[in-house]
Amino acid sequence: MMSEARYKAANKYLQEMAKLMNLSHFDVYLERAYTDTVDGVSVAASSKADTNISSIAVRLSTTFFESNGFSDLSEDQRNTICHELVHAHVDLMVLHTYRNATIRDLVGSQVFAMFEETGNNVMEQMVNQISNGWATSLPLPPRFPK
Numbered sequence: 271m272m273s274e275a276r277y278k279a280a281n282k283y284l285q286e287m288a289k290l291m292n293l294s295h296f297d298v299y300l301e302r303a304y305t306d307t308v309d310g311v312s313v314a315a316s317s318k319a320d321t322n323i324s325s326i327a328v329r330l331s332t333t334f335f336e337s338n339g340f341s342d343l344s345e346d347q348r349n350t351i352c353h354e355l356v357h358a359h360v361d362l363m364v365l366h367t368y369r370n371a372t373i374r375d376l377v378g379s380q381v382f383a384m385f386e387e388t389g390n391n392v393m394e395q396m397v398n399q400i401s402n403g404w405a406t407s408l409p410l411p412p413r414f415p416k
């Protein structure tokens with residue numbers, strides 16, 4: 271669990287970024303628990319939109335707060351938050367296409383699994399392209415407390 275001071279600072283930055291990224295129609299939540307892996311893969315952060323696409327919950331990993339020794343920590347943090355928030359813009363399309371249960375039932379789960387894997391990979395590339403371009407025009411985060 272994040273310390274109260276860290277949570278407050280990270281949430282303040284997340285809300286500021288959401289506003290600057292045209293997400294004022296979204297409720298953006300930061301979860302207090304750390305998430306270091308998703309489906310067994312290490313991640314800096316993850317996010318999940320609700321099925322109405324009106325809110326998104328963002329989770330940060332412990333590594334989000336640590337320098338990797340190669341790149342600038344605050345730039346990495348800005349990229350990560352920007353990436354997760356671009357997901358909020360894209361999730362409507364995702365839920366109506368390759369995560370749509372009706373389509374899965376129509377095409378069968380084997381075909382759907384291929385469709386889902388490709389869709390996911392292409393979507394992540396697209397989110398990266400958008401967020402890499404967008405992040406540089408957004409403010410860097412403060413130094414987050416322990």
Ligand SMILES: [Zn+2]
Nearest residue numbers: 353357394397
């Ligand atoms: Zn992503």
